Amino acid sequence: MPNPEKLSRQSEGLSFSDELDDLQKIVGPNMGPLPEKITEKGLQDLEKKNVSDNGFESFNEQYRNNELIYRRAALQRESAIREKISQGNKPSEKELQELVVANQAGAYYEYFQKTVNHVVGVLKSYEILRKSLPQASLALQQEELKIEAYVSALSDAMEERVAFANVLLLDARIAEDPTRTISLIRIRDQKIKSVSDMSQKALSGTTDDKWRRGNELNQRIIDILSGDHGIQGLEEGFLPQAIYIDLLKESYESLLEEQKRIARDAGLAKAKSRLDQLKLKHDIAEDGNGEFNDDDVAESEALRRQINDRNAEMDRLGEQRREVTSELIALTQKLGEYQVDQAELSAIQNQFGESIDFTGANPPSPDGTPHFISQAINNNMERRKNFHLDQMDSFLHVTEEEMLEASWGDKVEDRWNKDGREIVNTVNHRLARFFTYLVPEMLGMRERAFNSLTEELDDALGWPSDIDPEEFKKLPPEEQERLLASDKFKKVRENALSIIDAIENFDRGTIERFKETMSLIRQMPSSSEFAAQDVVQPLPTDRVTLQNRAALEEKYGAGTVYLMLFEQMDGDFGDTNPESGFIGEYKKFLESVDKNIDVHIDVGAALHAIKEKVKDIAKGLSYAAIAAFGAGIVFALGGGYLVYRFGKAAGKAALKQSGKIASGTFNRLRGLAGSLKPSPGLSATPKVVPNVPSRMPKLAGRFGKILGPAVIIFTGYEAWQSYDLEKSLSDIPEKRAVDDALELMKTHPQMNRDVPRYNREIKALEQRQDILAIREVASIVNKQLSSMNGLSGELSKEQNQLLEESQEIVKYAGIQNRELHDFFPITDYIKVSSKDPKDVVRVAYRQLNECRSRGIKNEGRPKLKDLMNFSITRNERARIMKFGSFAGLENAYQDLLKHLGDFLEKVDQ
Numbered sequence: 087m088p089n090p091e092k093l094s095r096q097s098e099g100l101s102f103s104d105e106l107d108d109l110q111k112i113v114g115p116n117m118g119p120l121p122e123k124i125t126e127k128g129l130q131d132l133e134k135k136n137v138s139d140n141g142f143e144s145f146n147e148q149y150r151n152n153e154l155i156y157r158r159a160a161l162q163r164e165s166a167i168r169e170k171i172s173q174g175n176k177p178s179e180k181e182l183q184e185l186v187v188a189n190q191a192g193a194y195y196e197y198f199q200k201t202v203n204h205v206v207g208v209l210k211s212y213e214i215l216r217k218s219l220p221q222a223s224l225a226l227q228q229e230e231l232k233i234e235a236y237v238s239a240l241s242d243a244m245e246e247r248v249a250f251a252n253v254l255l256l257d258a259r260i261a262e263d264p265t266r267t268i269s270l271i272r273i274r275d276q277k278i279k280s281v282s283d284m285s286q287k288a289l290s291g292t293t294d295d296k297w298r299r300g301n302e303l304n305q306r307i308i309d310i311l312s313g314d315h316g317i318q319g320l321e322e323g324f325l326p327q328a329i330y331i332d333l334l335k336e337s338y339e340s341l342l343e344e345q346k347r348i349a350r351d352a353g354l355a356k357a358k359s360r361l362d363q364l365k366l367k368h369d370i371a372e373d374g375n376g377e378f379n380d381d382d383v384a385e386s387e388a389l390r391r392q393i394n395d396r397n398a399e400m401d402r403l404g405e406q407r408r409e410v411t412s413e414l415i416a417l418t419q420k421l422g423e424y425q426v427d428q429a430e431l432s433a434i435q436n437q438f439g440e441s442i443d444f445t446g447a448n449p450p451s452p453d454g455t456p457h458f459i460s461q462a463i464n465n466n467m468e469r470r471k472n473f474h475l476d477q478m479d480s481f482l483h484v485t486e487e488e489m490l491e492a493s494w495g496d497k498v499e500d501r502w503n504k505d506g507r508e509i510v511n512t513v514n515h516r517l518a519r520f521f522t523y524l525v526p527e528m529l530g531m532r533e534r535a536f537n538s539l540t541e542e543l544d545d546a547l548g549w550p551s552d553i554d555p556e557e558f559k560k561l562p563p564e565e566q567e568r569l570l571a572s573d574k575f576k577k578v579r580e581n582a583l584s585i586i587d588a589i590e591n592f593d594r595g596t597i598e599r600f601k602e603t604m605s606l607i608r609q610m611p612s613s614s615e616f617a618a619q620d621v622v623q624p625l626p627t628d629r630v631t632l633q634n635r636a637a638l639e640e641k642y643g644a645g646t647v648y649l650m651l652f653e654q655m656d657g658d659f660g661d662t663n664p665e666s667g668f669i670g671e672y673k674k675f676l677e678s679v680d681k682n683i684d685v686h687i688d689v690g691a692a693l694h695a696i697k698e699k700v701k702d703i704a705k706g707l708s709y710a711a712i713a714a715f716g717a718g719i720v721f722a723l724g725g726g727y728l729v730y731r732f733g734k735a736a737g738k739a740a741l742k743q744s745g746k747i748a749s750g751t752f753n754r755l756r757g758l759a760g761s762l763k764p765s766p767g768l769s770a771t772p773k774v775v776p777n778v779p780s781r782m783p784k785l786a787g788r789f790g791k792i793l794g795p796a797v798i799i800f801t802g803y804e805a806w807q808s809y810d811l812e813k814s815l816s817d818i819p820e821k822r823a824v825d826d827a828l829e830l831m832k833t834h835p836q837m838n839r840d841v842p843r844y845n846r847e848i849k850a851l852e853q854r855q856d857i858l859a860i861r862e863v864a865s866i867v868n869k870q871l872s873s874m875n876g877l878s879g880e881l882s883k884e885q886n887q888l889l890e891e892s893q894e895i896v897k898y899a900g901i902q903n904r905e906l907h908d909f910f911p912i913t914d915y916i917k918v919s920s921k922d923p924k925d926v927v928r929v930a931y932r933q934l935n936e937c938r939s940r941g942i943k944n945e946g947r948p949k950l951k952d953l954m955n956f957s958i959t960r961n962e963r964a965r966i967m968k969f970g971s972f973a974g975l976e977n978a979y980q981d982l983l984k985h986l987g988d989f990l991e992k993v994d995q
Contacts, residue, residue, distance in 0.1 A: 102234035109241045114144020116203050125443045129158040141252045145244045148251045153195040160188035164618045165447035186614040187460040193435040194463045204424050212330045233326040239317045240310050247303040249280040297456050334414050341407040349691040354396050359699040361389040362538040411680050415673045422659050429474035430652040432467045437613040438645045439621050475604050482597050492586050500584035512555045546688035548577025581685045588678040596668040600658040607651050616645035821858045823913040850906045853972050860979045861899035868892035884989050891982050908944035912937045
């Protein structure tokens with residue numbers, strides 16, 4: 087194996103770059119196809135040009151020479167057979183057999199060239215893509231070291247084969263021209279040093295020994311190409327093309343992670359929120375109320391640049407992600423076309439259908455190919471034919487069973503796209519109305535504030551700006567359907583498409599037709615039965631089916647139908663430009679998934695920004711309120727009180743509505759927690775198929791499992807954002823009190839932040855926020871689980887275990903919340919006074935010292951962890967050890983979500 091130290095030298099290039107350069111050098115330039123109209127003279131001219139310098143410079147040159155020799159032999163034999171037939175004589179069995187062998191051998195050497203050029207082409211494409219990307223993972227670099235070993239072994243095998251052929255060529259020249267013997271022997275003596283001892287022994291042996299050694303060297307190359315390499319340190323079946331998929335997978339995941347990071351960027355959300363506040367302040371100033379000064383202008387411009395830069399980065403990452411998808415589609419098409427072409431070559435073997443000019447053809451040489459060689463070639467070609475058909479069959483099977491089979495996660499995503507987003511958007515409009523109803527209608531401030539909270543999500547969903555989701559839901563069902571079908575709602579329809587929609591839109595008929603064609607090809611007899619037979623040209627365009635195959639053979643001949651089937655398979659595979667056949671559907675599917683992810687990212691980012699805006703809405707709108715009403719609006723910083731809040735009436739309405747939505751969302755998104763956990767398919771390394779020179783069958787499923795879980799991850803993220811949004815806005819009284827207390831501690835102008843306990847008090851309040859959210863979610867989980875009846879066996883046991891987990895989380899979250907409260911009981915001092923306007927809540931700042939005194943006194947009381955010192959049961963001790971810290975509670979909560987996801991997936995199955 088290569089030295090692992092190469093892993094640290096990535097700046098010098100890929101670990102296998104030098105080896106790949108060596109391989110490309112020994113392979114040499116692609117010789118391209120032979121002329122469409124083959125003549126013996128043309129073949130002779132190419133052969134002479136190929137060996138004019140007494141040696142082969144590359145593998146392609148040597149194998150093209152072998153191909154030319156056998157193609158010329160086949161042409162001569164076919165010409166003689168046709169001459170006999172024209173004279174009314176029947177060719178002998180031996181004559182026909184020699185023609186079959188010559189055609190087969192020519193196809194054999196053509197097959198080698200195409201396969202080797204394909205491998206080199208894929209690896210060069212990999213190298214280009216890899217060098218354009220950031221540092222790869224250690225796992226990928228280790229796989230690249232395997233490529234180095236593989237490529238080195240392939241280079242050595244080819245170099246040996248070419249060197250062996252060069253010595254044989256010199257031996258033939260020496261025998262042909264004794265006058266040049268001395269100079270040629272000198273060259274031979276140099277060449278023979280580059281071959282192995284086994285090859286040298288064969289070169290000094292009989293003609294059969296040379297045939298056998300040449301065949302052994304051919305077999306070594308084809309074994310490496312098929313994964314049967316026996317290379318030390320590499321598992322059997324290892325093929326470098328597979329790592330191309332790993333690279334695309336890693337690139338795609340990296341770009342998704344970056345987009346997710348930006349979508350969750352708190353700084354970006356704060357910037358959007360702050361810019362909205364400044365826009366509102368600017369609009370008010372424009373209407374003659376207040377001032378929008380130079381500092382405000384500078385801050386606005388800086389915020390716009392920050393937001394534009396992040397948006398541009400998001401767009402750039404999205405474009406790069408689409409490029410990775412395009413690369414996958416291009417690779418799939420390249421591999422598919424390669425499989426189809428190689429299947430045809432190894433099946434038809436040039437036995438018929440060729441355009442040949444027999445004018446001036448020489449009589450065939452009496453020499454024949456040894457039987458053991460022709461048998462080896464025949465066996466290899468038959469295996470190659472079946473192999474390539476198996477590859478395509480496997481690819482279609484994986485596509486159907488993995489990519490196009492709707493999973494539980496896909497169903498969650500579909501339900502979310504169709505129902506969850508609609509609910510969240512409706513709730514967002516209602517809550518936006520709640521939060522802005524205190525803003526005066528004059529100067530359009532209320533509308534501006536409302537739009538600030540709704541526009542981004544509306545835009546992400548494609549919702550028309552002039553239609554309120556709430557009002558839309560009040561319309562009669564038939565009117566809703568009419569609108570949804572109109573051009574006005576086109577973007578809404580497009581953005582609501584899910585993976586299941588992409589699956590359902592996939593034309594499965596393309597798969598069925600493809601499978602039928604391959605099945606018919608498998609049923610055809612050996613192409614050797616049609617050697618030297620004429621076929622109908624141009625090929626008929628009838629589609630061959632199981633029902634009409636016999637009739638078409640009767641009408642056109644079996645050889646013609648054989649060629650029609652391969653033409654048909656090529657069409658069934660299709661093209662990406664314009665989109666047709668299977669690969670066209672495959673392209674549309676992946677592009678649909680890619681667009682789906684874009685929408686998930688946009689919606690998730692919008693919800694994240696809304697949360698930040700809601701958090702800042704009081705501060706943001708306070709300026710507008712003061713500008714409109716003057717000092718009459720209660721914002722009594724000097725009086726020792728804070729906070730301007732949203733009011734009890736709105737709070738009760740929000741609580742009622744959010745309670746319904748929280749429950750409804752949970753019902754619709756059963757298994758949401760499960761969708762947040764990484765899918766096993768996302769990182770699992772599939773088994774390598776032995777003897778496979780291409781990863782075609784794994785492409786669909788493997789990359790499908792990259793896109794699928796990626797979508798679910800974003801679905802989970804997006805839905806979780808909305809769920810978190812609902813929870814943060816649900817106005818749970820205790821949580822609201824904690825929020826108010828934090829507002830006081832962080833923003834009150836008279837707050838002394840040098841008090842020794844200050845930072846610990848802030849931390850206690852922030853932990854209470856998280857603990858209350860955890861307790862609330864665990865309570866909902868417990869309630870929903872309790873309502874699931876009729877489960878039995880293992881499911882019932884898992885249900886009971888989950889109920890116990892959720893109950894314990896609720897219990898210990900309550901204990902930790904009480905301990906944090908006792909440490910700093912500021913929420914006891916939240917006041918709602920009848921003397922204040924009905925929509926104002928206050929926190930009594932002047933009672934802060936009394937609150938702290940109580941907290942200091944409470945610190946001496948036993949806490950949860952102190953119970954460990956008392957005589958308690960072992961089970962209770964274990965529970966306290968598990969839940970006795972905030973980190974422990976968080977871990978238990980995450981475990982609950984994971985277990986819940988697994989459980990609900992089993993229930994759905």
